[in-house]
Amino acid sequence: MNRFDAGLIVIAIIGTATLTGIVALEEPATTRLADVSAFEGARIAVEGRVVETHRGARGSAIIIADGSLRITALLAETSDLPPRGSEVRVIGVVNRDRGAFTLSTRASDIRLIAAATDSLAVADVLAEPARYASTPVTVVGEIERDDAREWRLADPHGRGAIRARFERAPTPGWSRVTGELAYEPREARYILEVADWTRA
Amino acid sequence: MTLFAALAGALVGAATGLIPGVHVNTFAAFLVAAGGVPGVAPAPVASALIAAGVSSAFAGIASGTFLGAPPEESAAAALPAHTLLARGQGVSAVSLGASGALAGALVALALALPLRALLEGPIFLAARLTAALPFVMLALVVWMVASERRRIPYRRFFVVDPFASRVLTGRVSAVSEGGAFSLEDGRRVRDPLALTAATPGAIVRVRVRAEWREGRLSRALGSATAAAVFLLAGAYGSAALSLGASNPFGLPSSALLAIFAGLFGVPGLVALFARSRPPPAQVLFASPPPPGAFALAARGAFASSVLALLPGLSASHAAALASETKRDGDPERALILLGACTGGGAVFGLLALPLLGRARSGAAVAAHALDPVAPWSTLFPDGHVVAFLLALIVGALVGWWAARTAARILARLANRMRARVLATVALVWLVAVTSILGGALSLVVLATGAAIGMIPPRVGVRRSHLMGVVLLPLLVRLWS
Numbered sequence: 001m002n003r004f005d006a007g008l009i010v011i012a013i014i015g016t017a018t019l020t021g022i023v024a025l026e027e028p029a030t031t032r033l034a035d036v037s038a039f040e041g042a043r044i045a046v047e048g049r050v051v052e053t054h055r056g057a058r059g060s061a062i063i064i065a066d067g068s069l070r071i072t073a074l075l076a077e078t079s080d081l082p083p084r085g086s087e088v089r090v091i092g093v094v095n096r097d098r099g100a101f102t103l104s105t106r107a108s109d110i111r112l113i114a115a116a117t118d119s120l121a122v123a124d125v126l127a128e129p130a131r132y133a134s135t136p137v138t139v140v141g142e143i144e145r146d147d148a149r150e151w152r153l154a155d156p157h158g159r160g161a162i163r164a165r166f167e168r169a170p171t172p173g174w175s176r177v178t179g180e181l182a183y184e185p186r187e188a189r190y191i192l193e194v195a196d197w198t199r200a
Numbered sequence: 201m202t203l204f205a206a207l208a209g210a211l212v213g214a215a216t217g218l219i220p221g222v223h224v225n226t227f228a229a230f231l232v233a234a235g236g237v238p239g240v241a242p243a244p245v246a247s248a249l250i251a252a253g254v255s256s257a258f259a260g261i262a263s264g265t266f267l268g269a270p271p272e273e274s275a276a277a278a279l280p281a282h283t284l285l286a287r288g289q290g291v292s293a294v295s296l297g298a299s300g301a302l303a304g305a306l307v308a309l310a311l312a313l314p315l316r317a318l319l320e321g322p323i324f325l326a327a328r329l330t331a332a333l334p335f336v337m338l339a340l341v342v343w344m345v346a347s348e349r350r351r352i353p354y355r356r357f358f359v360v361d362p363f364a365s366r367v368l369t370g371r372v373s374a375v376s377e378g379g380a381f382s383l384e385d386g387r388r389v390r391d392p393l394a395l396t397a398a399t400p401g402a403i404v405r406v407r408v409r410a411e412w413r414e415g416r417l418s419r420a421l422g423s424a425t426a427a428a429v430f431l432l433a434g435a436y437g438s439a440a441l442s443l444g445a446s447n448p449f450g451l452p453s454s455a456l457l458a459i460f461a462g463l464f465g466v467p468g469l470v471a472l473f474a475r476s477r478p479p480p481a482q483v484l485f486a487s488p489p490p491p492g493a494f495a496l497a498a499r500g501a502f503a504s505s506v507l508a509l510l511p512g513l514s515a516s517h518a519a520a521l522a523s524e525t526k527r528d529g530d531p532e533r534a535l536i537l538l539g540a541c542t543g544g545g546a547v548f549g550l551l552a553l554p555l556l557g558r559a560r561s562g563a564a565v566a567a568h569a570l571d572p573v574a575p576w577s578t579l580f581p582d583g584h585v586v587a588f589l590l591a592l593i594v595g596a597l598v599g600w601w602a603a604r605t606a607a608r609i610l611a612r613l614a615n616r617m618r619a620r621v622l623a624t625v626a627l628v629w630l631v632a633v634t635s636i637l638g639g640a641l642s643l644v645v646l647a648t649g650a651a652i653g654m655i656p657p658r659v660g661v662r663r664s665h666l667m668g669v670v671l672l673p674l675l676v677r678l679w680s
Contacts, residue, residue, distance in 0.1 A: 005658045008651050012432060015648025019439035022641070041454045041638075042446035059677070076677035093444035093455075106442075 028091060033069040036094055036101050045091045046071065046103065047113065049136065049178055051196045053081045062110070064090060065196035073103040073110070080107070085138040085178050087114040119176060122155035122162055129181060129190040138178045139192065143170050153177055153192060164192040175199055202247045206591040209248025210255040210598035217259030217599070218606050246571035247587055250550055251595035253564065254305065257546035258599025259606065261297040261539065265290055266610040267465070267626060278464040279663050280531030280538070285468075288480030290614070294607035295486030296532055298600045300539025301546075303497035305596040308505050308544040308551065309589065312576070315505055315548075316555045334678040341430070341671055348426035350660045351419055353412035360391040364409040372398045422661065429656055429665040433463070434672020436652055440645045441673060445638035458634045458642040462649020463666050465630055470654065472623040482611035486604070490532045500540025505548040547592055551576075554585050 023043075031044045048066035059076045073090050075081075082088050092105030114136055122141040125132055139162070141153035146161070151170065154161035164177060179194040265281040284293035318325050329336075358368060370383035379391035381398040389408060391398065396406050437459065445455045553564045554576035567588075574584040581589070614622055634642045656663045 005655075008654050008658065012436070012648060012651040012655060015644060015651060016432060016436045016439060018644065019443055019648060020435065023439050023442045039446070041444050043442070043444040093442065 030089070033064070033066045033071050036069075036071060036103075039094045040096055040101070041094060043091065043093050044103075045089055047087070047089045049195050050082050050084050050086050050088055051178070051198060053084060055081065062088075062090075064088065070196070071101060071103055073105045075105055075107055075110075077107050082110060082112055083115075085119075085136065086112055087136055089113055122153055123157075123159045125162055125181065125190075125192075126155070126160045129183075132181045133183060133190065134180065136178065136195075137181055137192075138176060140176050141174075143172050143175045143177070143197070145172065162192050163187075163189060164194050166194045166197070170194075170197055171199075173199060201241070202244050202587050203590065203594065205244030206247040206251040206594040207598065209591070210251035210595045211602070212248075213252025213255035213595060214259040214599055214602035216252070217256035218263050218602065242570040243587065246567035247591040249567040249570070250564070250588060250591035251598065253550055254543075254546050254592055254595030255599030255602060257542055258298055258301050258596065259602045261301065261542065262294045262603040262606040262610065264460075264464070265294050265297070266607065266614070267629070278460075280534040282464070282468050283531045284535070285482075286471075288482050289487065290482050291484055291604075291607045291611045292487045293531070293535055295604050296489060296535040297539035297542070298603035298607075299489055300493070300497050300500065300536035301543030301603075302596055302600040303494055303536075304501035304504070304540030304543030304545075305547040305592070307498045307501035307540070308547040309592065311502065311505060312548075312551050312555055315502075334675075337671070337675055337678060341668075341675060345427045345430055345665070346423050348423045348661055348665075350422035350425065350662075351414050352421035352425060352660075353414045353418060354421055355413050355415045356410055357413065358387060358389045358408035359411055360389060360393070360395050360406050361409045362395065362407055364407045366408055366410070367405060368408045369405045370403070372400055372402050372404055375400055425659055426661045426665050429652075429659070429661055430668035431672065432655070433652055433666045433668035434675075436648060437669035438673045438676065440649070443641065443645070445642050445645075447637055448639055449636075455638065455642070455645060458638050458645040459649055459669060461630050461634060462646040463653040463669060464663075466627065466646065466650035467653035467657070469623040469627050469630075470650070471657075472619050482614050484608055484611055484615075486607075487532075489536060490530070493533075493536045496533060496536045497540035497543075500537040501544030504541040504545035543596065547596065550588075550592060554581075554588055 026043075028043050028045045030047055031039060033046055033048060036044070036046070046064060046066065048064035048071075050062050051065045051070060052063040054061045054063075055078055059074060060078050060081055061075065062073050062081055063070055064073060073092055089111045090103060090105050091109040092103035095102050095104055119138045119140045120132070122139060125137065125139055139153055141162070142156055143164070144152060144154050144161075146152050146163075151164045151166055152161040153164045153175075156174075162181075164179070175197050176199075177192065177194055177197040179192045179196075181190050181192055183189075184191045261281070264278045265285055281290075281293040281297060284290065317323065358366075368383075368387070368389065370385055370387065373382050373384045375381040375398050379394045379396075380388065381391065381396075381404075382388050383404075389396075389398075389406065391406075396404055398404055440455050440459050443455060445458065550564045553568055554574065571584075574582055576585045576588075617625070631643065631646065634646050638645070653663075653666060656665060
């Protein structure tokens with residue numbers, strides 16, 4: 001082995017270590033899920049709430065929503081996944097899988113921003129709304145429209161309802177709704193700003 | 201109308217395959233937009249997409265051979281193709297690869313219905329293969345590394361050479377026949393011309409040069425070197441794939457261009473600078489396929505069809521493994537086999553949609569979105585599936601023609617230019633395309649890949665160990 005060969009090996013090792021170091025240390029800028037399509041093939045970071053988790057034999061997937069869109073983050077691991085409802089920051093490479101944009105990531109690139117709160121009943125929130133204000137909450141209840149044609153999340157036992165504001169019209173029914181409770185001074189009541197919802 | 205659309209799509213697909221860095225999915229995005237325009241019939245647009253998906257993979261064989269930036273599907277085929285290119289048989293290399301791909305595509309079409317029964321039901325081979333996959337892959341990779349034939353000399357000895365600069369001084373402990381003697385500190389010196397009158401106990405001062413020879417561990421050292429190359433390429437692939445590629449203009453991008461151009465393209469071009477003699481002129485006519493070519497193609501098509509349908513595997517993994525199972529030192533036969541993997545994988549990636557209801561390629565998804573493809577489960581499919589199959593065949597034929605035509609044009613170009621000028625132009629092109637499509641960081645990926653790609657020929661192990669770039673991340677994924 002001459003000096004050229006040794007130099008090649010050193011360059012190869014240093015280059016690989018540099019790339020690995022960049023992957024480990026570099027924090028890509030946070031991208032809104034609605035803008036992900038402009039970053040196909042790039043490494044980005046997204047923030048959002050975990051809406052669903054799936055565990056398979058060879059990998060797992062988490063579906064994240066940020067109020068604008070949803071994206072599936074695919075992991076080649078079956079390690080512990082963040083619980084539903086928790087807020088996470090995920091770093092990964094944007095791929096197009098069967099037409100839809102996905103994020104290829106690793107468990108170590110998923111960071112918990114805010115832990116999930118357990119699902120609350122509508123009555124719990126109505127009893128102490130100030131306690132849950134400005135924090136992510138997951139509430140289980142009946143999505144329905146009131147007399148003023150506004151969406152609300154109703155208690156199944158008729159103990160009241162929380163007004164809910166959805167980005168897009170939801171499907172009425174028994175659902176698990178994740179969002180943030182905010183006080184609306186003009187209406188003098190709390191409104192649930194819904195980030196995402198699923199049928200419970 | 202459908203036939204003309206397929207023909208037009210195949211021609212555009214072939215163009216995307218010939219230009220490194222331009223993916224057929226970019227074209228697909230434009231066509232999907234066109235398909236949504238009122239008044240445009242979706243069926244012909246879908247046919248164009250299908251044909252483009254196939255012809256792009258075929259045409260990539262020519263760009264991988266001559267331009268040094270193979271697409272993912274034909275990366276493994278770049279190795280034997282470059283061997284033939286260095287002998288002035290680049291046109292033959294492309295012709296064999298494209299013919300293998302065409303045969304592989306036709307075999308994949310013929311095998312479609314039987315394979316469906318084999319993989320999905322009633323035999324359900326896909327589920328069994330998926331379960332066994334981690335063990336099969338590990339065994340194949342271990343075999344690939346262990347079967348490295350390079351023997352590395354590691355036993356150092358000295359040869360008396362009056363013109364050498366190194367001087368050795370010591371007391372002679374033993375003298376053996378043929379002029380060899382040992383010093384008290386254990387160093388062995390050969391003196392074939394008997395220039396030193398060494399006798400036991402005498403103190404000698406001789407000019408020597410160091411030489412190495414093989415020993416019992418030479419074979420193991422060869423395998424260890426192969427394993428080191430495999431692991432280095434794998435670590436590089438894991439990092440580069442995790443890093444992705446960020447297109448400065450917001451266009452779709454992939455780290456694979458910089459990775460494969462670095463590993464397989466740049467080393468070959470740099471080697472052109474190092475040659476003391478100019479490379480042989482490129483022969484413009486293709487040599488005929490070797491005997492048993494169709495059987496080889498059938499094997500490649502079968503392997504890639506099965507592997508390309510398993511979750512997490514693509515035709516590039518199939519090709520990487522196929523290049524290991526067929527290693528008799530004959531690049532012509534290897535090209536037929538790997539070409540069939542490319543063709544079979546491309547066709548089956550698209551056929552998975554009507555056959556299994558699962559889309560394995562972007563072009564198939566886009567086509568399905570425009571004009572939903574009906575399932576294919578009977579010997580005589582309906583008109584929709586027939587149009588789909590027709591588009592596949594048109595794409596394969598156009599891709600085969602485009603690859604061979606492009607090879608002749610590129611070979612003529614190579615003959616007109618001096619090798620170093622050609623290498624410089626190609627290098628500048630690769631660097632420019634990589635940085636434009638993948639951003640500045642892609643240049644680090646390209647340079648690192650080039651350094652890794654130059655190691656195997658320097659240390660004397662097979663370049664196929666570089667396919668660790670895709671195999672190691674897959675192994676990690678399967679075993680994690």
